[in-house]
Structures are given as C-alpha cells and as structure tokens.
Amino acid sequence: MSAADQVKQHPAFQQASAKANYYVSQFDKELTKYPALAQLEQRTQVPKTWLVGGSVALLFIFHLFNSLAAPVSNFVGWGLPAYLSFRALESPGHADDIQWLTYWVVFGAFNFTESVALRPVLYYFPWYFAAKTLFVLWLQLPITRGAEKAYHAVLKPVLVNANQRVVSATQPDTNVTAENLRDRVATANAE
Numbered sequence: 001m002s003a004a005d006q007v008k009q010h011p012a013f014q015q016a017s018a019k020a021n022y023y024v025s026q027f028d029k030e031l032t033k034y035p036a037l038a039q040l041e042q043r044t045q046v047p048k049t050w051l052v053g054g055s056v057a058l059l060f061i062f063h064l065f066n067s068l069a070a071p072v073s074n075f076v077g078w079g080l081p082a083y084l085s086f087r088a089l090e091s092p093g094h095a096d097d098i099q100w101l102t103y104w105v106v107f108g109a110f111n112f113t114e115s116v117a118l119r120p121v122l123y124y125f126p127w128y129f130a131a132k133t134l135f136v137l138w139l140q141l142p143i144t145r146g147a148e149k150a151y152h153a154v155l156k157p158v159l160v161n162a163n164q165r166v167v168s169a170t171q172p173d174t175n176v177t178a179e180n181l182r183d184r185v186a187t188a189n190a191e
Contacts, residue, residue: 024049030143060130069129077107077136103139103147109155110135 007013028049031037037048044051062072081103088096114121114132122128138146 027052059133073129073133073136074111076133077111077140081107081140099142099145099147102151106139106147106150106155107136110139 001009028047031048031052037051040051041048059072059076062069081100084096085100085104088100091097125131135146138144139150140146
C-alpha cells in the first residue's frame with residue numbers, strides 16, 4: 001500500500017474529506033439560487049462551485065501581487081452591491097432593502113475611516129487590500145449578515161451617542177442663568 005493510500009485510509013483524512021464535501025454541497029446549494037451561474041456551468045461544463053471558488057482565489061492572488069488592488073477592492077465593494085441594491089429597490093419586499101441600506105451605511109463609514117487612516121495602515125499591513133476585499137465580501141454576503149453585525153456592534157452606538165448630543169444641544173434650555181452657563185462652558189472645555 002502506497003503512502004498516499006495510507007493517508008486516504010486514515011480516519012482524520014476521511015473525516016476532513018466528509019466535512020469538506022458537506023461544505024461544498026452547501027455552497028453548491030447556495031449558488032443554485034443564481035440562474036446566471038447555472039447557465040455558466042452548463043456552457044463551460046465546470047461546476048459552479050469551482051467557478052466561484054476559482055474566481056475568488058484568483059482575485060485574492062491578484063490582490064497580493066498587483067498595484068491595482070485598491071481599485072479592484074473598491075469595485076468589489078461597489079459593483080455587485082450596486083446591482084443587488086437596484087434589484088432590492090425594484091422588489092416588493094423590504095427585507096433586502098434593509099440589508100443593502102445597512103451595507104451602504106457601513107461601507108460608507110468604512111471608506112471614510114479608510115480615507116483618513118490609509119497611509120499608516122498600508123505601512124504596517126502590506127496586504128491590506130486583500131483583507132479589505134475579504135471584509136467587504138463578509139459585509140455583503142447574506143449568509144454572514146456582516147453589515148448588520150458591524151452596524152449593531154460598532155456604528156449604531158456611535159451614531160446614537162452623536163444623535164443624543166445633537167438633540168441635547170439643539171433643545172432650548174429655559175433655566176439658563178449666568179452660573180449654569182459658566183458651568184456648561186467649563187464642562188465643554190474640559191471635554
């Protein structure tokens with residue numbers, strides 16, 4: 001018996017192989033929802049899981065070794081979500097509208113933050129755009145609900161706090177005295 005056959009006979013290999021086959025079948029089930037991929041599979045005679053997986057792998061390799069990583073990453077963050085947002089607006093339900101509106105709020109906040117801090121990040125993290133592309137895909141995918149998670153965990157608390165400050169600053173205070181005003185100025189300067 002060859003070494004390769006011994007490895008294939010090992011229980012750990014068989015367990016890993018069964019688990020991988022399960023995930024590939026689940027991925028194939030998910031990809032069946034997209035008729036364009038089924039048509040592409042029929043035309044090319046290549047399974048859609050291989051087409052999508054290979055495309056993602058090529059995109060990742062392209063990111064690691066290419067100076068066009070930033071535009072490609074931004075296109076991944078904009079292209080498909082723009083199309084799916086259009087489809088969501090035209091659909092009768094509201095669940096997909098909420099998903100894509102949440103995505104655009106999180107993506108916009110992320111891009112703004114990125115524009116402020118990009119140089120230091122690129123200095124310390126050379127494969128930033130590859131990681132950004134994976135993060136953006138995580139935000140987009142309905143199965144991960146990444147945009148919703150990021151919104152509730154990070155963005156919503158910041159926005160609620162900012163909104164409360166704006167509302168309290170714009171409401172008239174009827175008990176304004178010189179002493180109250182002096183205290184407010186002192187606390188504002190302390191912040």
